Amino acid sequence: MNTMAMTGSERTISVPSGYVGYLLRMVDKQGYDVDSLLASVDISPAAIAAGEDLSAEKFGQLYQRIIWVMQDESFGMLSGGKVPNGTFRMMCYCILHCQTLEKALRRCSDFYEVCRGSVIKPVLTKRGRYAKLSFAPLDSQPAGTVESLISEEPPVSIRTSLSVWHHFLSWLVGRRLELKAVYFSFDTPEDEDHYRRLFHAEIRFNQHDNVIVFPARYLDLPLVQTEETLRGFLKTAPYQLMVMVDDAQTLKSQIVAILGKDFSREMPSADDVASKLNMSISTLRRRLLDEDTSYQKIKDECRRDAAVNYMNSPHLSINDIAALMGFDEPSAFFRSFKKWTGMTPGEYRQKSRWQDYA
Template sequence: MSELTVSRHFVEAALTGAQKKGFDIDALLLSAGISPDLLKIEMARVSSSQYSRLLQNIWNVMEDEFMGLGPRRCRTGTFATMCALIIDCPNLEAVYRQAFDFCRLFEPMVGMQLEQHGDEVKLVTVIEGEIDDPLHFFQESILVIWHRLGSWLVGQPVELVRAEFSYPEPAHGDEYRHIFHCPLAFNCSKTALTFSKRFLDAPVIRDKPEMRQFLKTSPADLLSRPDESNTYTGRIRALIGRDFSRSLPDFEWIAAELNTSPQTLRRRLKQENTSFQEIKDLLRRDMAIYYLARPDLAINDIAFKVGFTEPSTFHRAFKKWTGVTPGAYREGERGGPG
């Protein structure tokens, strides 16, 4: 079964603190099953499970959940302790207020604070002290973890109205569309996520055994595996399925399956910052990368599996997605020809 992939940018960004502090980057990559040679390919991607392992390895080796990027060290176990505290909260508002109070116990503080603005609520990043975060990975991680943790606790996606960033749009800004599924704004006064006030009343539906299970792979999984089951993007991915060797369902059929009109679905996808064509293309790309990691599959067979009748068309598409041919990509994943 193929899975979502993560851009090489986020792999390198996650390693910036460890690199500065002199840790063995190649060893960290290899322990997560990632070939260092793969990162020589500018548009390379890794699987979400590899990325999740890498993050856990970085936290454990550095003994720092801030990965050397924050204003101080954050000992491993801090996130789990916060989660043990907030699992007893009645609703999402209490979760975010309790989590903020927990973060205030540390100095300098790093957390997110709720601000109410009429019918909307802002979750605003509060970072005291100096951070060494040239690729904005630390700030992005805080946004993603707090948002996805809240969504997981209440068992539904907290739909974002807007994501704001206090810095200019970075070179990897296009990736944000697939992370936040909402309109983006850069050069803002604060880094914050805005959502409807109604989510604050959503009850916490998870219990302590579920939390224990969740913490075995968190917060790494929160960063690497977005729960897309409730976004239109995720639901369409699920409806398309994994078998591209047969003809794909058309947009009208998908809309009918989702009990909506094609016009409404188009509008919803626009709100999620994507399109039907892009969803299909990215699914093909992720599947192609997944299959290339299996040495038993010939490249021409992979072309057919991901829905290309002509291998030459597949080569062109793959080069557009990753900047290299399928053969060169496979060499990189294996560790290169020598």
């Protein structure tokens, strides 16, 4: 869903205007005042009309507001009905203490059988070295429910649903799930390249099903999230479900993907990262030097970007953010934030335009 845009020397994550327009048209069809909705999250209707992309953070605020006013957590995705607000939170609490990703996924499927709203559920299938996630009707629904639903949905809704599940699974295990392939049942769309950038995998259209395929070994991974990190995740959702890390084919982007977005846990060492990338520590350092960076600099940039994202969420106190960033003492976070941005957290929040930071 996300694309990368250049701002000076920085790369910022943005959401294509086409997807934003798709959501707003759905809101309008249900009789809600779109201009009022945009104003509530300080987005200019003129910018939307001009086809400007939205920053991922601003899009997250917009989507969060849409879910609230529509009272439907599945808005813009496959479900076949309205999913009451709070459902996703309860599902997370139900799966958080599962030992592995596989157990969590199977429990997700069971949860959908008892929650209100959706008529379909996620289904996990293992075949040899690979696993796939697709959708199936609830036990109470007739056969053909999924096919009937998909026939009425635009491709962007199906794409979003698979992308959100991909990102959610990645968040649960604290690393990006590297997909082998993604299959779609509809015809090849005009923005085919966007699908490849979004999923980083082989993409096929006109298939019999809509699925993401990934190595089965990921199913044995433990969940790294806790109730504490979940609280921060929910306060800023759906930001983490709508975007993924940098899509550039650089060593830096690979490291960013390994680091993920959960900074409450201990960061891997340079040796750990080199091992994961199947290279020596000296090769890692040399190649990063060729890209005019270092492992420490990448870690600092990732933590800075995560801190700024949290700071832009008014629901989080500065002490909450310090904890989410893995600081035992708020004072240590204050010092680091000022080092990263040139401002204290309080000064940053007092700025009338946080975008000035870029």
